Amino acid sequence: MTMVNLTLNGKQVSADVPDNTLLVTFIRETMGLTGTHVGCDTSQCGACVVHVDGESLKSCTMLAAGAEGASVTTIEGIADGDSLHPMQQAFHENHGLQCGFCTPGMVMSAIELVQDNPNPSETEIREGLEGNICRCTGYHNIVKSVQAGAKMMGG
Amino acid sequence: MAGKGIAGDIRTAREHDSAHKHVSGTAVYVDDIRVPDDTLVVLIGQSPHAHARITGIDLSAVAAADGVVAVLTHADIPGRNDCSPVYGDDPILAEDVVSYAGQAVFAIVAETMRAARDALPLAKIDYDPLAAVLTIEDAMRAGSWLGPSVTMESGSPDSALAGAPLHLSGRIEIGGQEHFYLEGQAALAIPGEDGDMTLHCSTQHPSEIQHKAADCLGVPNHAVTVETRRMGGAFGGKESQGSLPALLAALAARRTGRPAKTVYDRDDDFMLTGKRHDFRIDYDVGFDSEGRIQAVLFEQALRCGMSWDLSEAIAARAMCHADNAYHIPHMRVVSHRCRTHTQSNTAFRGFGGPQGMVGIERVIDQVAHHLGLDPLVVRQRNFYPHKFSAGTVKGRTPYGQVVEDCILQDIVPRLAADADYEARRAEIEAFNRTGGMIRRGIALTPVKFGISFNTTFLNQAGALVHVYSDGSVHLNHGGTEMGQGLNTKVAQIVAHEFQIDFDVVKITATNTGKVPNTSATAASSGTDLNGMAAQAAARTIKSRMREFLAEQHQCMPDSVTFANGRVRAGGAQMSFAEAVKACYLGRISLSATGFYATPKIHWDKARSCGRPFYYYAYGAAVTEVATDLLTGENRILRTDILHDVGRSLNPAIDIGQIEGGFVQGAGWLTTEELVWDEAGRLRTHAPSTYKIPACADRPPVFNVALFDDGENTEDTIHKSKAVGEPPLMLAISVLMALSHALESVGDDYPMLDAPATPERLCLAARRLGGPGIALGDK
Ligand code: FES
Ligand code: FES
Numbered sequence: 001m002t003m004v005n006l007t008l009n010g011k012q013v014s015a016d017v018p019d020n021t022l023l024v025t026f027i028r029e030t031m032g033l034t035g036t037h038v039g040c041d042t043s044q045c046g047a048c049v050v051h052v053d054g055e056s057l058k059s060c061t062m063l064a065a066g067a068e069g070a071s072v073t074t075i076e077g078i079a080d081g082d083s084l085h086p087m088q089q090a091f092h093e094n095h096g097l098q099c100g101f102c103t104p105g106m107v108m109s110a111i112e113l114v115q116d117n118p119n120p121s122e123t124e125i126r127e128g129l130e131g132n133i134c135r136c137t138g139y140h141n142i143v144k145s146v147q148a149g150a151k152m153m154g155g
Numbered sequence: 156m157a158g159k160g161i162a163g164d165i166r167t168a169r170e171h172d173s174a175h176k177h178v179s180g181t182a183v184y185v186d187d188i189r190v191p192d193d194t195l196v197v198l199i200g201q202s203p204h205a206h207a208r209i210t211g212i213d214l215s216a217v218a219a220a221d222g223v224v225a226v227l228t229h230a231d232i233p234g235r236n237d238c239s240p241v242y243g244d245d246p247i248l249a250e251d252v253v254s255y256a257g258q259a260v261f262a263i264v265a266e267t268m269r270a271a272r273d274a275l276p277l278a279k280i281d282y283d284p285l286a287a288v289l290t291i292e293d294a295m296r297a298g299s300w301l302g303p304s305v306t307m308e309s310g311s312p313d314s315a316l317a318g319a320p321l322h323l324s325g326r327i328e329i330g331g332q333e334h335f336y337l338e339g340q341a342a343l344a345i346p347g348e349d350g351d352m353t354l355h356c357s358t359q360h361p362s363e364i365q366h367k368a369a370d371c372l373g374v375p376n377h378a379v380t381v382e383t384r385r386m387g388g389a390f391g392g393k394e395s396q397g398s399l400p401a402l403l404a405a406l407a408a409r410r411t412g413r414p415a416k417t418v419y420d421r422d423d424d425f426m427l428t429g430k431r432h433d434f435r436i437d438y439d440v441g442f443d444s445e446g447r448i449q450a451v452l453f454e455q456a457l458r459c460g461m462s463w464d465l466s467e468a469i470a471a472r473a474m475c476h477a478d479n480a481y482h483i484p485h486m487r488v489v490s491h492r493c494r495t496h497t498q499s500n501t502a503f504r505g506f507g508g509p510q511g512m513v514g515i516e517r518v519i520d521q522v523a524h525h526l527g528l529d530p531l532v533v534r535q536r537n538f539y540p541h542k543f544s545a546g547t548v549k550g551r552t553p554y555g556q557v558v559e560d561c562i563l564q565d566i567v568p569r570l571a572a573d574a575d576y577e578a579r580r581a582e583i584e585a586f587n588r589t590g591g592m593i594r595r596g597i598a599l600t601p602v603k604f605g606i607s608f609n610t611t612f613l614n615q616a617g618a619l620v621h622v623y624s625d626g627s628v629h630l631n632h633g634g635t636e637m638g639q640g641l642n643t644k645v646a647q648i649v650a651h652e653f654q655i656d657f658d659v660v661k662i663t664a665t666n667t668g669k670v671p672n673t674s675a676t677a678a679s680s681g682t683d684l685n686g687m688a689a690q691a692a693a694r695t696i697k698s699r700m701r702e703f704l705a706e707q708h709q710c711m712p713d714s715v716t717f718a719n720g721r722v723r724a725g726g727a728q729m730s731f732a733e734a735v736k737a738c739y740l741g742r743i744s745l746s747a748t749g750f751y752a753t754p755k756i757h758w759d760k761a762r763s764c765g766r767p768f769y770y771y772a773y774g775a776a777v778t779e780v781a782t783d784l785l786t787g788e789n790r791i792l793r794t795d796i797l798h799d800v801g802r803s804l805n806p807a808i809d810i811g812q813i814e815g816g817f818v819q820g821a822g823w824l825t826t827e828e829l830v831w832d833e834a835g836r837l838r839t840h841a842p843s844t845y846k847i848p849a850c851a852d853r854p855p856v857f858n859v860a861l862f863d864d865g866e867n868t869e870d871t872i873h874k875s876k877a878v879g880e881p882p883l884m885l886a887i888s889v890l891m892a893l894s895h896a897l898e899s900v901g902d903d904y905p906m907l908d909a910p911a912t913p914e915r916l917c918l919a920a921r922r923l924g925g926p927g928i929a930l931g932d933k
């Protein structure tokens with residue numbers, strides 16, 4: 001067992017978990033935040049993307065212990081009270097989702113993409129989201145959402 | 156009607172009802188449900204052999220392992236050991252014989268998934284391997300079929316073929332497809348009093364799981380309740396395949412008295428579940444010099460896997476789409492249902508229709524190539540007559556249904572013009588003549604897809620609507636939400652009926668305790684069926700309200716109106732909530748069920764004829780591609796789609812279905828390749844080896860439009876048409892465009908199989924004598 005201490009969505013949390021606990025398991029099961037999804041368990045689908053110290057990361061690729069002391073933000077932690085983050089708002093308004101299972105990871109990846117590149121071209125968005133799989137939408141509205149989200153984020 | 160109308164009415168682009176929850180991470184899927192701390196997990200022990208006799212099972216070390224609470228084999232099933240949808244041929248846990256690599260043999264019930272995984276290798280099971288039949292080829296040679304081959308015939312195909320001036324024949328092989336719903340199969344069982352069981356399932360078919368769970372537990376149906384709030388995608392893969400995890404969770408819960416959950420991880424999901432059927436289609440076609448097709452003989456062989464699952468109905472739909480949009484007077488389709496020692500193939504968006512359609516599109520394409528005609532011209536020459544065509548002769552399908560609603564003559568020319576098809580085709584051919592390493596191709600293909608379950612009795616649905624005394628509405632129906640927006644559309648329909656804002660209608664989880672004996676949400680018919688049932692329930696309540704208010708306000712019931720959130724009766728005018736309150740105080744029932752059964756349809760399975768479909772949905776796509784002859788690498792450059800959804804209930808949802816369906820279809824026909832090894836083990840069982848389209852694979856130019864003159868000729872819900880499956884087949888344009896790109900390489904027809912992977916394209920280019928070889932040798 002390992003004691004893991006980290007900041008989760010701005011709150012200090014700690015828990016004693018088996019050494020091999022993945023960050024995604026820590027988030028979903030230990031902390032009960034189920035907005036972060038598991039789509040493949042093998043770091044390929046992007047459904048589990050969270051931010052660790054501001055960088056997007058597939059939380060199924062990292063041990064919880066590896067995030068010791070870090071600041072972790074999940075989909076539940078990006079809205080400002082009742083008002084959605086502009087990227088959440090953009091996915092909502094632009095029909096950037098169907099079953100919604102990929103959505104939290106998409107939104108988290110998209111936010112980082114825009115933070116790094118405030119004015120992404122369509123091609124840059126397409127390439128930037130290569131690590132996030134969506135089986136439902138055909139990506140058209142996802143790209144539209146990211147473009148709208150980038151604008152709203154002030155790009 | 157004054158005012159600005161209600162919010163979220165029909166025909167508006169109301170966003171998905173759960174959109175807010177999806178973007179904020181608060182939408183609950185099965186694995187997200189808060190469970191008691193003592194909830195157990197179930198892990199399946201799978202067969203490593205494709206076909207073997209089980210000679211010994213020793214699970215004592217597994218049972219004794221840390222954290223393991225119970226181990227289940229077939230002997231632990233109190234009722235029936237079956238999880239099949241139709242024929243009783245899918246054991247939950249194998250008995251004496253295993254029939255595919257991946258089959259469930261035993262189940263570990265443990266405190267944690269970690270404990271279950273650690274215990275898994277401790278199982279000692281002895282197998283005596285048996286000869287396995289793996290491919291369509293093997294099965295056809297060995298005569299390994301699930302049942303007799305079935306023939307559909309119209310006209311006099313043999314004599315018409317013999318009499319036709321020109322002939323071609325060939326074969327196309329079409330690969331299967333993994334569903335890859337992003338949320339894997341999942342079920343949670345919670346035991347109750349009196350042996351009752353509540354199941355939360357990611358399934359398209361809660362009623363079936365209820366009935367199967369009751370059978371395996373040995374209790375009446377009433378003892379089991381199944382609830383489904385939403386699925387993280389399904390695409391047909393959760394029509395029958397959700398039973399196994401659900402039944403195992405129920406058995407574990409029954410055995411231990413504790414809640415239990417089965418959630419497949421991605422690899423297990425690939426290994427355990429059936430996929431889209433792969434097909435081999437042989438054909439002989441007779442035609443004239445204008446490209447008019449006089450007769451076609453098809454032999455469709457499909458790999459069903461180790462059991463029937465839904466293969467019989469899938470094979471029937473493949474036969475019923477062997478004509479696609481073309482009126483071919485003489486036709487025979489023979490269907491061979493191959494039994495193999497592989498996963499039992501199952502429903503997948505299109506349900507056999509796509510494979511049947513690829514067959515005839517290949518035939519048309521090859522005929523056009525032979526005659527040196529533009530395939531679009533050949534396609535148009537063979538279309539079913541337009542719905543308003545002069546004369547009394549309507550087109551009749553090979554299964555005897557008259558095609559009364561064909562609108563391809565409206566859609567195709569409009570699409571061809573909007574996409575500038577002719578000029579682009581000429582430009583592409585000129586480009587290809589310059590002989591470079593990159594070749595481009597373009598194709599326009601149509602879709603005519605039959606709407607209704609082929610199995611007539613499934614075309615029924617129920618709904619339950621309550622209006623509470625504060626005027627808020629509780630909506631429940633038998634359909635399930637998998638992302639397709641069904642709940643949104645049905646709520647729009649109910650909001651429209653009562654003339655209240657969308658948000659006043661509460662969408663609730665599908666539950667077998669509320670609406671019983673439902674059909675799977677499948678065959679694209681979710682809205683057609685459940686929308687009608689919900690409308691009927693709302694109308695029943697409305698007419699009770701009308702009668703009461705008419706009496707109270709001294710007017711005729713028919714004169715009581717509901718509009719823009721207001722109700723008018725005689726001289727009185729009130730809000731919907733006030734009207735409801737008055738009715739409640741007047742002791743009027745404000746709860747009703749609604750029911751719908753699709754009219755006009757019938758199907759004679761033995762003779763493969765009848766009117767299986769209430770109507771057809773139409774559409775067409777133009778796709779342009781480029782491929783590198785040397786590497787086979789390929790891209791979609793542009794796609795234009797014009798698709799008919801009748802009068803759209805929600806244009807945003809409909810367009811989303813079209814885009815998503817097209818991209819999924821393009822994946823099936825290009826990058827998604829399933830590979831089994833000689834031992835029958837699936838080797839592509841993770842996204843590392845199985846490639847579904849990613850964001851950059853979406854066509855960079857992607858113009859999708861709804862056919863705005865669309866209107867269902869039949870009396871469907873607000874004259875709309877189903878949209879779930881048909882758009883997948885628009886992607887056949889991708890395969891045909893790739894074939895067109897290769898046509899420039901040599902004189903022969905490319906005979907491109909699907910999926911058209913880089914390897915296949917590369918090999919086809921070499922076969923045609925392309926410049927790839929010369930350059931590659933340098
Ligand atoms: S679950 Fe982490 S990338 Fe798929
Ligand atoms: S919306 Fe279903 S996977 Fe993206």
